[in-house]
Structures are given as C-alpha cells and as structure tokens.
Amino acid sequence: MLLTLRIRDFVIVDKLQLDFKPGFTVLTGETGAGKSILIDALGLVLGERAEPGMVRAGAAKSEIEAEFDIVHLVPLQTWLADNELVGDDHALLMRRTVDSNGRSRAFINGRSVTLQQLKEAGEHLVDIHGQHAHQSLLKADAQRLMVDGYGGLLPLAAEVKAAWQAWQSLRRTRLEWEKNAAAYAAEREQLQWQVKELSALGFTADIWRDLQTEHARLSNAASLLEGAQFGLDLISENEPSAAGVVGSVLSRLQGLAEYDPALCETIELLESAEVQLREVAYGLRHYLQRADLDPQRLQEVESRLDAIHGMARKYRVSEEVLGELLATKQVRLDELGGEDADDGLLKREQAAEAHFRQVAMQLSARRAEVASELGQRVTTEMQQLAMASGRFDITLKPQAEGSAHGLEQIEFLVSANAGMAPRPLAKVASGGELSRISLALQVVASSVASVPVLVFDEVDVGIGGRVAEIVGQLLKRLGAAHQVLCITHLPQVAARGDQQWQVAKHMADGNTLSSIRELSAQERVAEIARMLGGVAITDTTLKHAEEMLAG
Structure with missing residues (x-):
C-alpha cells in the first residue's frame, strides 16, 4: 500500500x-x-x-x-x-x-x-483511472491479464508461453539447419575426425600433470642418484661420518652427565639428532634401491609429451585445455547429430507444435468460459452506473498461427447505448464512461487484482x-x-x-x-453539507450531511 x-x-x-x-x-x-x-x-x-x-x-x-x-x-x-x-x-x-x-x-x-x-x-x-491519466484498461496485455487473472488461468497461460517458446526455438533451429545443411555436413565430418584424433591422445589434466612430474624425474636421473649417494656417504658410509661423529660426542657426554646434570638437555638433543640421522640414512638407501630411472621409460614419456605438444600446436591452444577442447567439439558434434539430423529436428518441432496447440486449446476453452462470465458481471455493474443500456463483451479473436499468449487475441468491447453493436473499448467510451467501466471491472475482478x-x-x-x-x-x-x-x-x-x-x-x-x-468527523459534516448545499449551508443541510455519513 x-x-x-x-x-x-x-x-x-x-x-x-x-x-x-x-x-x-x-x-x-x-x-x-x-x-x-x-x-x-x-x-x-x-x-x-x-x-x-x-x-x-x-x-x-x-x-x-x-x-x-x-x-x-x-x-x-x-x-x-x-x-x-x-x-x-x-x-x-x-x-x-x-x-x-x-x-x-x-x-x-x-x-x-x-x-x-x-x-x-x-x-x-498503482492503477490510475481517469479522463486525463494513462489507462491500463485500454492495453491489450492488461485486458488479457485481467481475463486470465480473474479465471485463475495464469499458470496455464505460463505453460502455453513456455510451450510456444520451445516450439519456436526448434523451428528456428530447423530452418537454420535447412539453410546451412551443406555447411553443417562438412562441419560434422571435420568434427568426427577431430574428436577421434583428440580421443586417441588419451589426454586428461591428471595424466598431463603426472607426465610432467615423471619426465622431470627421469631426465635428471644421474643427478638424483649422485645426490642421494653423496648424502648417504657423508651421513653414514664414510669415515668419519656425520652419524659416527654425533654418536662419539653423545657417548662422551653421557659419561660426564653424572657430574653435571646441566648436560642432560644437550644429550637429549644429540640423541634426537642421532635417531634422525639413522632415519635419513635408511631413507636414502631405500631410495637408491628402488629408484626406477630407466632410460627406455624416459624415451616413452618424452614421446607422449611430444605428441601432446604437437596436438596443442595443431589446434593452437595450450596443453592444459586439450581436454576441454575435446569436450566442446563432442558437444557440437552431438548438436549436429547424424546424417538424418534434419529429419529428427522436424519431428521434434512437430511434437513441440502439437504440445503447444494442445495446451493452448485448453486455455482457449477456459478463456471462453471466463470471458462470458466476466462480461455478464461487468454488464450488470455498468447498468447500475448510469449506463442502463450498456453492454460489455469480451471477444476472443482467433489467431491461426498462435502466439506466446495462445490461439486468440482478447479484446474488450462495449456498447454504451441500446441498439449499438459493441465496439472496441478505446474507440467508443468517453472519459467518464471509461472511468465507470473501469470501476465496474475493478469491483468484479478485485479478488484477483495484483x-x-x-x-x-x-x-x-x-x-x-x-x-x-x-x-x-x-x-x-x-x-x-x-x-x-x-x-x-x-x-x-x-x-x-x-x-x-x-x-x-x-x-x-x-x-x-x-x-x-x-x-475530522465534525469537519466532514461541514464539507458534505457544502457539497450538498453550496454557499448557503442550513441546519437542514447539516442534518442531511450527518445522516449521509451515518448511513
């Protein structure tokens, strides 16, 4: 409000x-x-x-x-x-x-x-109804919405609109296909071998990442082995080794700790270091024993990487998006369909049209019932509003092709005088009549007005x-x-x-x-009396005003 x-x-x-x-x-x-x-x-x-x-x-x-x-x-x-x-x-x-x-x-x-x-x-x-204001009542869309709203047909009308849009979308696709059939056939043929080629590559983002990691390891095999052996020698194998030196210092200090407990903390650190060095030595021996640095495997990995690089250069994309490229081309190939794609499109279009006409005919039947009832009720209200011979009709003008709004156009017709055929509301109603017709419509449809x-x-x-x-x-x-x-x-x-x-x-x-x-209440009495009696306001006029307000 x-x-x-x-x-x-x-x-x-x-x-x-x-x-x-x-x-x-x-x-x-x-x-x-x-x-x-x-x-x-x-x-x-x-x-x-x-x-x-x-x-x-x-x-x-x-x-x-x-x-x-x-x-x-x-x-x-x-x-x-x-x-x-x-x-x-x-x-x-x-x-x-x-x-x-x-x-x-x-x-x-x-x-x-x-x-x-x-x-x-x-x-x-806000809806403003008056002689000098914009009249939503004269709009075709407003008239249709009033009929559909009054009859509770808005959900069915929305279903009709969705069915129409689906049909038109398929129709546009089919017409475009027929216009470009030769080009689509050539595109489909090209996509088929591209999808086959990209699929054969067996590319995924995970495979690409793993290949790069493995190649880095295999191509640096000598340095990896040399570095691991170097570390093992210094820590454990040589004389003196790091582990041996730490062990000697630890043995010496342990014998002295009984004379000065202050050495205990240092001894704990050395004990921890000795354990850590033993773990490092074990890890390096294990690495050297299981290292798979096969030159033949390096050649295989480099061959795979060359194939991926070559495919990326061919399609002018980065290696990382080759998987996305395959998916995109597969989607487009699916859209183009097989050799009988145009026939399939036509059948889908025909099915969509049949569905539209089915729900649109249901809407038309309901609209006809609502239009008759609403027209009669508005006519009754009009005839009480100084339009005793007035008549209000709602006509459904068929549209063979249909539209998003159904199989007909809704139009409000009115006859203000006896013997006159109903004509479109915008052409025959005067300002005052239009306001009263609008009032009659609003009263009848007030339960559904938005x-x-x-x-x-x-x-x-x-x-x-x-x-x-x-x-x-x-x-x-x-x-x-x-x-x-x-x-x-x-x-x-x-x-x-x-x-x-x-x-x-x-x-x-x-x-x-x-x-x-x-x-205020008392001021309303005076104002109603003024409207009743003009300049000279008598006791009778005031009493009449009070009676009108009380009624």
Whole structure:
C-alpha cells in the first residue's frame, strides 16, 4: 500500500506530506482548488512524462517522493532483486525530480534508475483511472491479464508461453539447419575426425600433470642418484661420518652427565639428532634401491609429451585445455547429430507444435468460459452506473498461427447505448464512461487484482442521485480489498469514504498555493453539507450531511 507521498514545489504546492491509510479515501474541495494535483504528482513519481510547467513558479525544481509497503508484492520484490534495487524491510521508496527546464531524474530506494524502470515498478503498485491519466484498461496485455487473472488461468497461460517458446526455438533451429545443411555436413565430418584424433591422445589434466612430474624425474636421473649417494656417504658410509661423529660426542657426554646434570638437555638433543640421522640414512638407501630411472621409460614419456605438444600446436591452444577442447567439439558434434539430423529436428518441432496447440486449446476453452462470465458481471455493474443500456463483451479473436499468449487475441468491447453493436473499448467510451467501466471491472475482478492501490479521478462525471450512491457503495466495497483514492464532487460518494481529505487554495506572499488536509468527523459534516448545499449551508443541510455519513 501507499504509505506516504511528499510533494515539494509542484505546480501550486510548496511543501506537502500526506500519510495514507488503508481503505477508501475521498478527496474533495472547490472546483479549481487543485484536486488533480495529487493525481498528477503520483503519476509523475510513477513514471509519467515530466514538463517544465510542473515546477512551482520561482522554484528551481520539483520533487515528488512516494513510499510503499511491498511486503505482500512478491513479483515486485523479485523485480527489485533482479535489478539490484532492493530496499530495507520490504519498503519501496520512489523519487522523481524535475528542474525548471523539464529535465528529470528518477530514483528507486536511493539508486538512480531509468524512466522505464520507474514505470515498470509503478505498474506493480498503482492503477490510475481517469479522463486525463494513462489507462491500463485500454492495453491489450492488461485486458488479457485481467481475463486470465480473474479465471485463475495464469499458470496455464505460463505453460502455453513456455510451450510456444520451445516450439519456436526448434523451428528456428530447423530452418537454420535447412539453410546451412551443406555447411553443417562438412562441419560434422571435420568434427568426427577431430574428436577421434583428440580421443586417441588419451589426454586428461591428471595424466598431463603426472607426465610432467615423471619426465622431470627421469631426465635428471644421474643427478638424483649422485645426490642421494653423496648424502648417504657423508651421513653414514664414510669415515668419519656425520652419524659416527654425533654418536662419539653423545657417548662422551653421557659419561660426564653424572657430574653435571646441566648436560642432560644437550644429550637429549644429540640423541634426537642421532635417531634422525639413522632415519635419513635408511631413507636414502631405500631410495637408491628402488629408484626406477630407466632410460627406455624416459624415451616413452618424452614421446607422449611430444605428441601432446604437437596436438596443442595443431589446434593452437595450450596443453592444459586439450581436454576441454575435446569436450566442446563432442558437444557440437552431438548438436549436429547424424546424417538424418534434419529429419529428427522436424519431428521434434512437430511434437513441440502439437504440445503447444494442445495446451493452448485448453486455455482457449477456459478463456471462453471466463470471458462470458466476466462480461455478464461487468454488464450488470455498468447498468447500475448510469449506463442502463450498456453492454460489455469480451471477444476472443482467433489467431491461426498462435502466439506466446495462445490461439486468440482478447479484446474488450462495449456498447454504451441500446441498439449499438459493441465496439472496441478505446474507440467508443468517453472519459467518464471509461472511468465507470473501469470501476465496474475493478469491483468484479478485485479478488484477483495484483495492483494494491487504485486511484479514480472524475468517476462521477454525468451521474447523480441513486447512481451516485451506488458508485459510493462500489468504491467502499473495493476499498475492502485495495487501497482506494477517489477525487469526487458528489456528496453521496464522499460520504462513503473511510477518510476524507479536503483540498483548498490560499494566498501566501502574493502566490496562490494549494493545501490538503485530513478532515475530522465534525469537519466532514461541514464539507458534505457544502457539497450538498453550496454557499448557503442550513441546519437542514447539516442534518442531511450527518445522516449521509451515518448511513
């Protein structure tokens, strides 16, 4: 829900902060007081076009900031994470600035974003319905999503989209294959002998490492043997040897330790050294006995290494990646398949198309049922909203080839008057009618609507009396499922609000400024009375206002 809207230097607002509540909020005031400024500011922070005239006269820039609670909006949370725009504690802060030249900047959770990103986030949050605002209701995608959402068809629609994408991917692959069949055949033949050649090398990273180690050992055989024998002679075999010298010193000191215990520590060190020297001598003898420094083996290892080096030069890669090269070529060979690869691709494509059409036909059948039910329910709601002869239809226009969205295009049709054939909504509905049709749709589909904030501007154009009461009741009902904000001139609508704000203009330092404030219970009586009786407010008018609010 929308928590707070802060407006600074926007049109005729100098500084304003509005804290919103759940439910149905009405916005009232004298004509020309600036009620639409709130809607315009909200639209701007949601990505609408910015203009220089939006900056208050004398100010350098306008700034609009909106804070939302998005704890229940999982798709939006996912979108924010994907775009690295996550905020704190499931809060979303959107900000827009416009300078006096019309240049604007946009921010989400303190990070600079594009206008498109601002719009994408806004589409998850607020839907504005009015004569002078962007109408999502007129978008083909929005109409399709409303039908699918209302009927619980979104999972099936997602399955259809996935099936379509799989079919199209195979179709593109098959067409590319047919276009390049000769080149693929030549590539496949080349890959076959390359894979055979690389496989015969028997190369792995472990074998390569072991061969290098073994070669280093075998090619230095003489030095290894000489060094080991040299060490053994000095430590154990020669006279005197290191082991013999240590043993003599140890024997001499052991005889003297009884006269001075201070020698005991030195004797322990010598005893340890004597043991270590014996271990070294044993190790060197064992090394000399088992050393496998066969010249023939050296020749075999060098032959293997030469083969690996040669293969690496041939393919112009380092030796370490020969294994990866083999794997890559094997994958590509598998992709190209055998001699009948084109036939296999065609069969897979045909199977994918059959699957798409199967699930798409299931979706079409369900959509037809949902369209009929939704159309009838919206027609019923419309006829209560000063459109007694109105009719609302949802048509499914077949598409033989299909698309990612199924086998039909969904379009909303409306007939505002008796005897008129239904026509596309965007072509026949006036601003006021469109707002009321939208209201009827939102009420019917409120249980599945994903946007938490609904704003209605001028939904009461051309109605009054009993119809106005019905509009108020519908908005009240809608406010139980969404956060609803409505600009209205009708006391019947305003009286149904959970809270009421009043917009007023005043003069300050020679400038006209607009202000908005929430009305108390008693102030609401006075405001409803003003809307009922105009300039002269009588006791009867006040009593009538109290009765409307109590009802």
